[in-house]
Amino acid sequence: MSKMHIKMTVNGQKKELLSEPRQLLIHVLREELGLTGPHIGCETSHCGACTVEMNGKSVKSCTVFAAQADGAEVTTIEGLGNPDGLHVLQEMFKEHHGLQCGFCTPGMITRAHRLLQENPNPTEEEVRFGMAGNLCRCTGYQNIVKAILAAAAEMNSAKEAAQ
Amino acid sequence: MIPSAFEYHRPADVASAVKLLAELGDDARVLAGGHSLIPMMKLRMAELEHLVDLQAVAELKAISVEDGTVSLGAMVTQHDLIDSEELFRAAPILRETALQIADPQVRYMGTIGGNVANGDPGNDMPGLMQCLGATYVLEGPEGRREVAARDFYEAAYMTDRADDEILVQVRFAATTGGYAYEKQKRKIGDYATAAAAVLIEAEGGTVTRASIAMTNVSDTPVWSEAAADALTGTTCDDAALQAAVDAMLADIDPQEDNRGPIEFKRHLAGVILQRAIARAFQRA
């Protein structure tokens, strides 16, 4: 089958590539664009290891075709921090031991990033519910939840300070 | 888990989408959020030559509540259903149901149209739509037609929709009174072991109107008029509850799977239904 021309903005940069429509977004990111932060854990949209942000939504990129992402704005874990250092969420995951093998971590942080944009002041229960699309086999979530709550507090106090 | 190859189309309006479907025939399928279709394609349980993606069809994303009628474009996502305060005021059971579907990522992508058109008995929206007495608007080469959600489902993955028709809109009356969507599942991300949608209107402690449907206890959603009748005119006492459950149990036909044997599912259906009724009545 023929390939199609696909344009995307990925982590703020315009990308163009030729892809089979069926290629999955996760493979486009990992194989074509060299963004190996998002991982593949289940391929059936259960684990969330492949989570990226697409047009302001958290999506499981193993369940999005390249063709669907044509024209989209995509942010991966690689696009979260800045050259000067880690994003607050990345800092807090480190600080609170929110990761072990690190395989789920990029998806977790990318998802948490969106969650905190939609709900800057979540309760523990809301964090657990909002993160339920991301599986972790190592941490038992307790420290992930702690890290996200800490990041929320940090981001809120930074916001207050700025005002 | 790699799907087989296909050609991709992204029409900008319903008419072009319908035209594509008509031209491409059997080999084409509509793609909405893709969160039922793509997993099937990756397991190669579905192999298609053409996908017609509806994401660019702006008119399918509209939400409106006018004169007591709720209209949802087919491409309204589950996340939109949860997010909209307007919808929450018009029919709060929508949010309660949508929150029990899958997880945040899936809800951002999954659409109401895909959920009701899919025909999977595990989908939650079809039962809810039957409970709400919703109407589906379909558009095909011959124009638009309307079908009642209660008449739409024929068997698992078999619906009244013709291959060249697109489900464009879901419409139902705003609700008043009490509501509940009660669902048991094994974990987040699982489909229902059993789920019940219940709407109850009451006056002075007596049920004046009820509507009851269940999910994943047959190869189609089950709306039971008899179960609703069993409640009407009662104070929702134990006897009425039991009568409603008995009526529903007469209509369901659950199958054994990893969620459990038939005996369990039948018992559970009764328990879930009772709880849904009790909660809806309490809110009425």
Next chain:
Amino acid sequence: MKDFDDREERVGKLKGLGCARKRVEDARFTQGKGNYVDDVKLPGMLFGDFVRSPYAHARIKSIDATAALELPGVIAVLTAEDLKPLNLHWMPTLAGDKQMVLADGKVLFQGQEVAFVVAEDRYIAADAIELVEVDYEDLPVIVDPFEALTTDVVLREDLDTSEPGAHGPRKHHNHIFLWEEGDKTATEQAIESSEVVAEEMVYYHRTHPCPLETCGCVASMDKVNGKLTLWGTFQAPHVVRTVASLLSGIAEHDIRVISPDIGGGFGNKVGVYPGYVCAIVASIVTGKPVKWIEDRMDNLMATAFARDYWMKGRISATKEGKITGLHCHVTADHGAFDACADPTKFPAGFFHICTGSYDIPVAYVGVDGVYTNKAPGGVAYRCSFRVTEAAYFIERMIEVLAIELNMDAAELRRINFIRADQFPYHSALGWEYDSGDYHTAWDKALAAVDYEGLRKEQAERVEAFKRGETRTLLGIGLTHFTEIVGAGPVKNCDILGMGMFDSCEIRIHPTGSATARLGTISQGQGHATTFGQILASEIGISSDNITIEEGDTDTAPYGLGTYGSRSTPVAGAAAAMAGRKIRAKAQMIAAYLLEVHDGDLEWDIDRFVVKGAPDRFKTMTEIAYAAYNQAIPGLEPGLEAVSYYDPPNMTYPFGAYICVMEIDVDTGEHKIRQFYALDDCGTRINPMVIEGQVHGGLTEALAIAMGQEIAYDDLGNCKTGTLMDFFLPTAVETPHYTTDHTETPSPHHPIGAKGVGESPNVGGVPAFSNAVHDAFRAFGLRQSHMPHDHWRVWKIAHDLGLHG
């Protein structure tokens, strides 16, 4: 006191033992800069994928790859016939059996590897798989291990029943071994003459480690220089190198095995899989690098499962509850090939730790290994070899005995614990427990949860239930477990003949920083952090200035890898011992520099100080520099050390866990109200890492006890091949845990550490399961098999007549 302040500051800077040092790995991982095997990308790399059997037992009549080979982008399709000339169509397993690499004449389980398709990318490979035509003739399927031992159906036609297997005689064509330990006659006599006997079949169902990253590898054969490089998800890279060399005939020094970052292992990544062999062969054949990455279904259906033990137990006691004997017979379902990853002499692993935390005078275990038409495996899923089975068995038997005695289960445990003054303790089944203080841990745990209060509440709940006021019951799940980890003494533990030592090599650089390499490999345990801490305390260099490297066989010293909680007990000890060698030489250098005798110096955190003259000292930084820039009479230049550590004994971590669970009798749902976990893992290297290990292990235990299983239908179809059906809890199903500890160091380990990674799985499963059982104890439940998912819990209530 200025002096004191200075010392505290120096200890702080060291970031050594006992501090909650933040992990050095995390900056990389949180930015998506990890390097896992699927991230490895080489020029010209091909992708390999398997045609797998849809049948559980079938003869292969023909394989036709013509259409597949015609597909553009397909390079090769390998079958058993292609591997035969290389004698690679079968391979040895770690358990002394052999296993088909590609189906040789027949298939023995669903998902078995039948042909290996090599293509330019994974999309083409997936399309080609559909085009390979295999003609099967189905054979009768045996999924029940008890039936396997009586049926005429022969699963392993390649074996001759009259010949003994790797572990002695086989009594039936589907029998693998009988392994026994303990005094059978004395045990039977003790039980028969006891006042109280409880008997029960305890089943620990088949499950799977299911790390978030599946297994995979990249094989790259460089034909010009004859070197093979293999990247892969290997928990034991050196063992893989040795096996690869033995199988392929390539000299071991020409093979380089690299375990990059690993996305969790939990035992799944210990063994050698057909995918590795096929990728190597394909790379040799094509002259190009070949990648093989499983998908999740392949992982759950074909790579190593865990458990599947049918444990028939008898336990006896006096009327007062003092245990007098324990008898256990296990029917162990090993699937189609015996591919258990156990030390060679232990075909049932360390199952004979099944006397648990109790002083049991006499005991016997016998384990019959059996072939069935299921996937091979039998790995230690976040536990030491078969230790979780053993702990589950004894902790269930104790509960059943408590019922028989009509006694409180906490009290029954207390009566029978090995007392602190009995250590080192020789168990009836031959182990020497190194250290422990069970009573202290137990009392602390019971007090922490207000055990008596809980029992009162439970009794009230039962009454309320009987009066029809509630439909939920309260379960209190108790466990006191004793683990055995840190395999192991080379004298009785080996894998494929390789003694289970481990190793560490340290180089101190002239400017006072260090690089240490070990034979283990982290899969999330944070070795780069914790081994640095051990060394920091030993050699007085801040852990921030020590780089830990693992996983590359070209640079790391030989080691047996990471599983069975062995890294801290064995490699951690090797690190400490190598550190001590460094310090010994450093002392000589310091003595020279300070112009005193060695014996006049004492070690002080990060320096050697002249005794009685605190202002005369040399820091490790100064010593390191001197080691390279001064000619010291009688000493070689440089500062390096290597240690290969052969532990004198295993270590025996223990713990007390209590789970409080609400159970909805009508729906079978549960809610964990409280979970208290007290662990004693000896010396605590990094409390933050320990706590993280406990949270994770408990969550895996929760999954196993409450829903996770690899289930088959009668035709041998795997019913749980995706994460829809194979239960991994999300943050919503996972409770909040309370962790606690006591600290009883191991007397034989250089720093007293015992290892913790697997305790929460070993102790967690019985705690969750006992909570379910306990909720129904008042209504007469004795035993119900895991997993305790909704319908099975509902069934318990139903069978007890609780649904009216």
